[in-house]
Amino acid sequence: MRQLLKGNEAIVKGALLAGCRAFYGYPITPANEIAEAAAYYFPRCGGTFLQAESEVAAINMVYGAASAGVLTMTASSGPGISLMSEGISYLAGAELPCVIADITRGGPGLGNIAPEQSDYWQVVKNGGHGSYRSLVLAPSSVQEMADLTRLAFALAARYRNPVFVMADGVIGQMMEPVRFGEPAAVPPRPQWAVDGTAETRKNLVSSIFLQPDELEAHIGKLGAKYAEASRRETRLESYRTEDAEVVLTGYGIVRRILRHVVDELRGQGIAAGLLRPITLFPFPTEEFERLARRVPLFVAVEMSTGQMVEDVRLAVSGRAEVKFYGRCGGNLPDAAGIVEFVKTRLGAMEASHA
Amino acid sequence: MSTTANPPKKTNRIGLEVLNYKGGKTTLCAGCGHNSISERIVEVFYEMGIHPWNVAKFSGIGCSSKSPAYFLGLSHGFNGVHGRAPSLATGAMLANRNLVGILVTGDGDTASIGIGQYIHLMRRNLPLIYIIEDNGVYGLTKGQFSATAEMGSKSKGGVINDMAKIDCCLLGIQLGASLVARSFSGDKKQMQAILKAALHHNGLSVIDIISPCVTFNDHEGSTKSYSYMKEHDLPIHEIDFVPHYENIEIEMAEGEVREVELHDGSQIRLRKLNRDYDPTKKTNAVRLLQESEEKGEVATGILYVQPRDTNFFDMLGMVDEPLATLPESRVRPSKESLDMVMEELR
Numbered sequence: 001m002r003q004l005l006k007g008n009e010a011i012v013k014g015a016l017l018a019g020c021r022a023f024y025g026y027p028i029t030p031a032n033e034i035a036e037a038a039a040y041y042f043p044r045c046g047g048t049f050l051q052a053e054s055e056v057a058a059i060n061m062v063y064g065a066a067s068a069g070v071l072t073m074t075a076s077s078g079p080g081i082s083l084m085s086e087g088i089s090y091l092a093g094a095e096l097p098c099v100i101a102d103i104t105r106g107g108p109g110l111g112n113i114a115p116e117q118s119d120y121w122q123v124v125k126n127g128g129h130g131s132y133r134s135l136v137l138a139p140s141s142v143q144e145m146a147d148l149t150r151l152a153f154a155l156a157a158r159y160r161n162p163v164f165v166m167a168d169g170v171i172g173q174m175m176e177p178v179r180f181g182e183p184a185a186v187p188p189r190p191q192w193a194v195d196g197t198a199e200t201r202k203n204l205v206s207s208i209f210l211q212p213d214e215l216e217a218h219i220g221k222l223g224a225k226y227a228e229a230s231r232r233e234t235r236l237e238s239y240r241t242e243d244a245e246v247v248l249t250g251y252g253i254v255r256r257i258l259r260h261v262v263d264e265l266r267g268q269g270i271a272a273g274l275l276r277p278i279t280l281f282p283f284p285t286e287e288f289e290r291l292a293r294r295v296p297l298f299v300a301v302e303m304s305t306g307q308m309v310e311d312v313r314l315a316v317s318g319r320a321e322v323k324f325y326g327r328c329g330g331n332l333p334d335a336a337g338i339v340e341f342v343k344t345r346l347g348a349m350e351a352s353h354a
Numbered sequence: 355m356s357t358t359a360n361p362p363k364k365t366n367r368i369g370l371e372v373l374n375y376k377g378g379k380t381t382l383c384a385g386c387g388h389n390s391i392s393e394r395i396v397e398v399f400y401e402m403g404i405h406p407w408n409v410a411k412f413s414g415i416g417c418s419s420k421s422p423a424y425f426l427g428l429s430h431g432f433n434g435v436h437g438r439a440p441s442l443a444t445g446a447m448l449a450n451r452n453l454v455g456i457l458v459t460g461d462g463d464t465a466s467i468g469i470g471q472y473i474h475l476m477r478r479n480l481p482l483i484y485i486i487e488d489n490g491v492y493g494l495t496k497g498q499f500s501a502t503a504e505m506g507s508k509s510k511g512g513v514i515n516d517m518a519k520i521d522c523c524l525l526g527i528q529l530g531a532s533l534v535a536r537s538f539s540g541d542k543k544q545m546q547a548i549l550k551a552a553l554h555h556n557g558l559s560v561i562d563i564i565s566p567c568v569t570f571n572d573h574e575g576s577t578k579s580y581s582y583m584k585e586h587d588l589p590i591h592e593i594d595f596v597p598h599y600e601n602i603e604i605e606m607a608e609g610e611v612r613e614v615e616l617h618d619g620s621q622i623r624l625r626k627l628n629r630d631y632d633p634t635k636k637t638n639a640v641r642l643l644q645e646s647e648e649k650g651e652v653a654t655g656i657l658y659v660q661p662r663d664t665n666f667f668d669m670l671g672m673v674d675e676p677l678a679t680l681p682e683s684r685v686r687p688s689k690e691s692l693d694m695v696m697e698e699l700r
Contacts, residue, residue: 026467027495035498051498054437054467079436110415110433 002177007145007167008033008075010178011101012041014149015073019186020099021047022072024061026054026080029113030169031103034075055080059087059100066096067205069193071153071186075101077169078111078119082127088162089128092222093207095192097156099149100134101165103172106330114330115169117252120307123164124280131219133226135163135233136280138251142176148278150181155233157187159225166280168303170253170332226282235278236287240266244273246342247291249312250301251277254333258301261338272342280308288315297349298322299342301333321349367403367599375400377427381420387539387565388418388487392425394542395456398549399426402597410446410453414439414468417494417567418460418487437468440475443482450676451667454553455482462492465501465520472522476529479557480666483549484531486522486560487539489567490578497570508575521647523562527639527658532557534639534658538587539565540580541654547593547622548656554597556617557662564652583652590642590655592625616661624656633659 005013011034015023023042025035035051042049052058058074065072076084081102091098104119106112124136135155137148145167152163189195194203209215237255240262241247248258255276265272275291277284292298298320300309306324313322325341327333363371375396380389399406409429413419415436422431430453434442439457447455464472464486475484490503497510501520508514526534533555535548545563552559564583566572572579577586591612598619614622614634624633632638639658646653673680687695 027462027492027498029495032495036496053469053501110435 002179004175004177005142006033006173006175007139007142007171008103008173009037010142010145011075011149011165012037013180014146015099015153016041016045016047017146017180017183018071018150018153019184020071020073020153021045021186022062022065022070023047023049024052024058024065024072024074026052026058026076028055028077028080030105030115030172031075031077031080031101033172034101034103038075055083056087059084059091062098062100063087063091063094063096066091066098067094067194069189069195071097071157073099073101075103077103077105077113078107078116078122081119081122085122085127086129088134089126089130089132090207091162092128092132092134093130094205095160095222096162096205097153097160098162099152099156099165100162101149101167104166104168106328112330113169115253115332116303116328116330117168117254118304118307118328119166120280120302120304123166124283124308124311132222133161133281135159135161135229135282137163137165137235138278138280139165139167139171140252140255140276142171142174143178145171146178146180150184155229157190159229160192161225166252168252230282233279234282234284234286236284237274237276237278238287239274239276241273241275241291241295243271244291244295245271246297246299246346247273247275247295248299248301248338248342249275249277249308251280251308252303254301254303257333257335257338261335261342264335264339265342268339268343270343270346277308283311283315285311285315288312289317289319292316292319296320297345299338299345300324301338302326303332304328321345366400368405370400370403370406372396372400374428375406375426377425378423380424382417382424383569385568386417387489387563387567388421389424390539390542391458391485391487391545391563391565392421394545394549395425398546398553402550402553404454404553408452408454410443410450410455412439412443412446412455412457414459414463415494416460416463416492418458418565419463421487422456422458437463437466438471439463440468440471440484444475444478444480447480447482448667448670448672448677450678451672452676455480456485457482458485458487461486461488461490461500461502461522465522469501469520473525473529476526476531476558476560478666479530479532479662479669481556482558483552484558484560486562487565488522488562488578489565489571490576491567491571493567493570497567504577507577508573510570510573521643523560523657524640524643526560527636527643531560531658532660532662533559533656535559535561535656536652536654537561537563538583538652538654539563540583541587541589544589544593544654547595550595550597551593551616551620551622551656551659554595554616554618554620555659555661557665586650586652588646588651588653589627590629590631590653590657591627593656594623594625596621596623614659614661617663622656622659631655633657636660
């Protein structure tokens with residue numbers, strides 16, 4: 001059976017099916033429906049919901065719940081994620097699992113409440129201090145909001161690390177039919193958690209390592225974990241790339257536009273393809289590397305002034321041209337504009353090679 | 355050709371019309387209490403002859419924090435970060451002590467995310483008017499309870515608030531604010547008088563104004579609705595304000611009026627209503643607020659006032675001129691002070 005619902009609501013149902021039972025949040029547009037749905041469903045599923053006094057409080061409630069071994073989450077948008085950065089650094093440092101949904105809006109500062117993808121840097125590259133990473137999943141449909149939220153909890157538990165579900169305001173606000181899977185069993189309390197019993201008395205949840213050698217070893221352990229995640233968890237979608245002469249790339253709602261652009265360009269005789277990262281960290285670097293051996297032009301399309309494009313450039317590493325096309329401020333890139341941009345770039349390349 | 359002369363325009367004591375004190379057209383809901391607060395600010399700043407370009411308006415995030423766009427269009431506005439307006443105002447006012455500061459915030463902005471900053475602002479006696487447009491809900495995000503919602507109050511969706519409220523007036527009184535008042539957006543006269551007193555008070559004035567949200571909190575069962583306030587508002591006195599530049603004698607029966615003289619010679623005249631209330635005593639204010647809460651009443655008026663000779667600028671030992679206007683010759687360290695610093699580093 002399929003249900004028609006908003007992307008933001010799909011996150012909440014996905015979380016409950018994954019076994020999440022503690023939600024802490026603070027109102028912010030365009031993420032409000034997540035807290036609203038959580039306030040309704042969590043208490044009805046044996047869980048708890050609390051409206052915190054700020055995002056700083058919410059993420060620290062998550063920190064507390066995670067240390068007690070409960071699957072927990074919060075949700076916000078750009079300005080609130082900025083406030084949570086400190087707590088996320090502590091959660092990563094203390095190796096605690098949690099899921100954070102970021103329904104991105106326009107910035108910097110107050111910006112506006114229209115969709116943007118300008119949180120890429122603060123989420124994928126980390127807004128907080130220290131050598132840590134968050135795993136980041138980028139849904140591009142309401143179905144994926146549900147599915148990737150479930151995956152996010154599995155990854156958080158597997159790597160004992162914060163995992164983001166980052167979606168632009170379009171995906172958060174729009175409605176689509178969704179098919180939900182069977183609920184997962186609420187996992188048993190992990191052995192490292194503290195639960196007030198004599199057996200867990202020895203457990204210590206901490207991010208402090210005063211001796212330089214100890215901290216260096218700890219950071220090394222975190223790094224090894226992220227390397228393992230890069231090997232095992234990288235996810236991407238490849239569409240008509242095998243014979244492509246130009247590869248477009250984008251995530252979230254942009255991926256939906258780019259699939260249309262690829263078909264349109266193919267109709268005009270241009271061999272275009274789409275490489276869409278599903279995980280923004282780990283980034284699908286190897287696939288970009290592989291394609292860059294053959295494909296001369298990559299076009300990154302984002303709802304920002306160009307953030308993910310830096311990771312594309314790093315992956316392509318000078319083997320091919322990387323161009324950027326973006327809109328921001330709440331505007332969406334339009335298919336016709338992207339088609340024209342790609343044709344102009346291809347034309348310029350041919351002219352320079354002639 | 356018309357020969358009719360235009361009637362002379364009505365102006366205040368500095369020659370400005372009321373038009374000079376207006377702002378942009380409101381985008382808040384029709385009937386929102388915040389709109390009537392903006393109107394009172396326009397009237398009072400006009401009437402008291404405040405130079406609008408000397409006023410700095412501060413706000414955070416929320417419906418309330420949008421409202422500075424709707425009054426004093428000739429003034430300077432600073433729409434800041436959610437819950438951080440107290441520090442923004444502190445920074446700006448210290449940089450230019452000549453500014454007349456007015457901060458407009460809401461119950462979410464102040465009592466939840468900004469409570470830490472609010473508490474520390476109370477301790478400082480910064481000359482600033484701090485207005486809380488208090489409706490008990492987050493309006494911009496569609497009606498979640500705020501921390502000033504009374505326990506037992508019902509949301510539009512039928513949920514009962516089961517958490518204790520934060521009384522920003524009680525906090526302010528306990529933490530050092532030197533003028534604390536509560537009013538109701540439906541009581542024009544009281545709001546005007548309180549705003550006038552705040553404009554002449556040498557220190558921090560906190561004014562918590564119950565300002566109903568017509569969209570999300572004006573239904574039966576809400577304790578911040580128009581009808582609830584009309585039934586439960588209990589003014590503790592009638593307030594007249596006499597600025598220092600006017601000499602008005604008001605006939606009042608013996609024992610019926612209490613006068614509080616402010617730093618600049620202005621007078622707050624409080625006419626007794628149903629009780630004799632001395633607002634200069636902190637214990638009276640705390641008792642009044644606690645007793646009213648027990649009785650389900652909302653006591654309004656000047657709950658507490660402690661006229662001050664000195665303010666935060668004096669406490670910090672600041673120079674009389676605004677820092678922002680000091681010439682380089684005044685801010686450059688002298689050779690003697692630089693020599694002293696170098697000597698300490700030896």
